Amino acid sequence: MRRFLLTALFLAACDGGSGPVEPPMEDRAAHCPERDPVMCAEDVGGLFPFTRHGSTVGLDDQYGDAPCVAGGGVTIEDVSFRWTAPWAGRFTFSTEGSAIDTVLTLRQGACGGRALACSDDAAGGAHSELTADLDECETITVVVDGAGVDDVGDFTLRVTGYETLCGNGVDDDLDGLTDCDDDDCFTPECAEPGDDWPEDWTALEWGVLEETNARRAEGAVCGGEEFGPAGPLEMDPLLRLSARLHSKDMAEQNYFSHDSLDGRMLGDRVAATGFGGTFLGENIARGQPTARAVVDAWMDSEGHCRNIMNPGFHFLGVGHALSAGGEPFWTQNFAG
Structure with missing residues (x-):
């Protein structure tokens, strides 16, 4: 009898990686409709890439709640910026380099959005x-707050982008790298030609990405909780490396677990590749013969379904490997 096994994991992740090469800031949203003045935030237009160093000392507490903080309350000085996306795309907002423990919130529009x-953290x-x-x-409002009553002081806020169009010959995110030269571009067209992973395994991995994004686009109910449609995930080369190595390790050593036999956990395996991210999730499976079959199985399991439908995830790595006896092993590594 063929057996099919599944297990899911979600946890905080480790950080790493270097920042983009930044050109001078300029308002790249000047073509957008003029915005009405506001008093609740500094309007910085579409400055991109955006960097601001400053201090929250002596500022008002304009935004007293943060949904990611226990109890929702952050009742100390904060600073806020109204920022306009210069184009449709994916943007990262980070306070790395701040001297205080920060809480970062993105709000719809301005003021009371x-x-x-x-x-947080x-x-x-x-x-x-x-x-x-x-x-x-x-247009969104970006709020930088302190995580505790003593977290008032110097902060750094950066807004950077991603190369989301990988065949237009344009440096879309202005980091000095274009199309397939940019690590953001990891598509079948940009996959490295020297990749010695079996071609049929690679095709199955891309199939899992396609099936996963199709389910995200449809929305789903996971364990009684309804998830609306979510944006597509992008294949990340480092996450794919960690997923491949874990599938290969399980297949070769005949075990099935989120923890490697040498004691390494998901965060350890991902960190070893050099990937830097905000939080991680992992789905593993054993025995399913096709990409559709394994995604179907994950969607029928509450924890796996939640990982697939989580709108906070933006990146995916998929690893497929066969044991010596031909049994399939699958790993999905997710990151925000």
Whole structure:
């Protein structure tokens, strides 16, 4: 009898990686409709890439709640910026380099807009980081707050982007790298030609990405909780490396667990590749013969379904390997 096994994992991750090469800031949203003045935030237009160093000392507490903080209350000085996306794309907001323990919140529009996303202690550190998909000319308010009553002082806020169009010959995120030369571009067209992973395994991995994104686009109910449609995941080379190595290790050593036999856990395996992210999740499976079959199985399991549908995840690595006896092993590594 063929057996099919599944297990899911979600946890905080570690940070790492270097920042982009940044050109001078300029307002790249000047073509967008003029915005009405506001008193609740500094309007910085579409400055991109955006970097601001400052201090929260002596400022008002304009935003007293943060959904990612226990109890929702952050009742100390904060600073806020109204920022407009110069084009449709994926943007990262980070307070790495701040002298205080920060909480970062993205709010819809300006002033009283609802919280779209919130981050506290990204990657196990004191800084905060969020990734958001925004429409061209979409305006949000970025709020930098302190995590505790003593967290008042110097902060750093950066807004950077991703190369989301990988065949247009344009440096879309202005980091000095274009299309397949940019690590953001990891597609079948940009996959390294020297990759010695079996071609049929690689094809199955891309199939899992396609099936996963199809389910995210549809929305789903996971364990009684309804998830609306979520944006597509991008294949990340480092996450794929960690997923491949774990599938290969399980297949070769005949075990099935999120913890490697040498004691390494998901965070350890991902950190070893050099990947830096905000939080991680992992799905593993054993025995399913096709990409559709394994994604079907994951979607029928509450924990795996939640990982697949989590709108906070933006990146995916998929690893497929066969044991000596031909049994399939599958790993999905997710990151925000």
